[in-house]
Amino acid sequence: AGRQGDPGTSEFYLSLDDDLMRLFGGDKLKSMMKVLNIGEYEEIRHKQISKQIENAQKRIESRNFSSRKSLIEYDDVNNTQREVIYAQRDAVLSNENLKELIFDMIRETVEDTVEMSLSGDSKSDWDFNLLKDKLNEIFEYDMDESLESKSKDEIIDQVYEDLIKRYNEKEEIVGEEVFRRIERYIMLEVLDQKWRQHLKDLTELREGIRLRSYGQRNPIHDYKIVGFEIYNEMIDAIKRETGSFLLKLKLRNEEETANLKHEEAKNLKYEYTEENEAETIETAEEVPQRKLSRRERREMERKNN
Structure with a gap:
């Protein structure tokens, strides 16, 4: 009736074994039921019992509200x-053109590494030695020993210049x-x-x-700090x-280079390992192609003939 908007009433059935009463009603209500000695099939109408049930409902509603409020604070971060x-x-x-943005990324990575x-x-x-290993790991860059006599800024400038030169060559x-x-x-x-990770x-x-x-610390505050x-x-x-x-982009052969010039970026496959090992670009020969239309197939047949 309530779903259709018709007038009616709701009946509330409750057991002392329900989670609501077991967790929030306490032993006081059980003791009260024993004292009143109410029969199993008798309707319970007692002010103190109703008040205990109402208090239990308010406590669980308050807890659920606090939980939702806490969740919202986490989601805000x-x-x-x-x-x-x-x-x-x-x-x-x-x-x-993302080239300048990528150059800035490379520069910042070099600065952080140095x-x-x-x-x-x-x-x-x-x-x-650590610097050489890191530069080789990230960029496959072999640092010249002559840079060891330079200042940090000079090392950064030289490494960045060499990397940009390689980038332009690619x-x-x-x-x-x-x-x-x-x-x-990419x-x-x-x-x-x-972002998914x-x-x-x-x-x-x-x-x-x-x-x-439990350690008297605000978890929301710590979550914001660690999350940042x-x-x-x-x-x-x-x-x-x-x-x-x-x-570290590598093209395996001349034929693959020629094919790549005619491929859309969606046909490229990004692969990156946790160990920062060599990545690869796969071309359309290794990636499933879209199905040709009837018109495209006829044109291809005419070219072949």
Whole structure:
């Protein structure tokens, strides 16, 4: 009747074994039922019992409200980061030339790598072996030993200059138009992959960080701090892997290079391992092609004949 808007009443059936009464009613209500000695099939009408049930309902409603409020506060953190990422993604889609943006990513990655490896106050504390390993791992760049006598800024400038030279050489191989499509495709793939992983990391963080309330700490506050740190790590990873992939891009042979010039970016496949090993670009020969229309098949047959 209620679903159709007709007048009617609701009947509320409750057992002392229900979760509502078991968790929030307490033993007081059970003791009261024993004292009143109410029969199994008798209607219960008692002010104190009704009040106990009403209090139990209010307590569980209050708990559920607090849970929903807490969830909204967690989601506010996610929404702020989501808006930034979606804005960046829209910028990638609408920007015709991403080359300068990628150059900035490469520059920042080089700067971060140099600062991390050469973190000592004096040159005697600088770990050039670590720097060489990192540059080789990220960019497959062999650092010249002569750079060890240079300052940090000079090292950064020289490494960046060498990487940009290699980048431009790769662009010349396939042509500017094709390389612009490759840039956009790779940036979107890396961005989407890292964002999906970031959402998983935030979910795991939210599930575990609630335990901090037992240590008299505000889990929401800690979630915002740690979530921001994870977000910054994701941004750094996007910059690093985008530049790394494009600079380590390899075309297997001349025939593949010729084929690539006629392929859309959607036919490229992004592959990146956690160990930052060599990535590959697969061309349309290895990726399923769309089905040709009848008109296209007739034109192809005429060319073959």
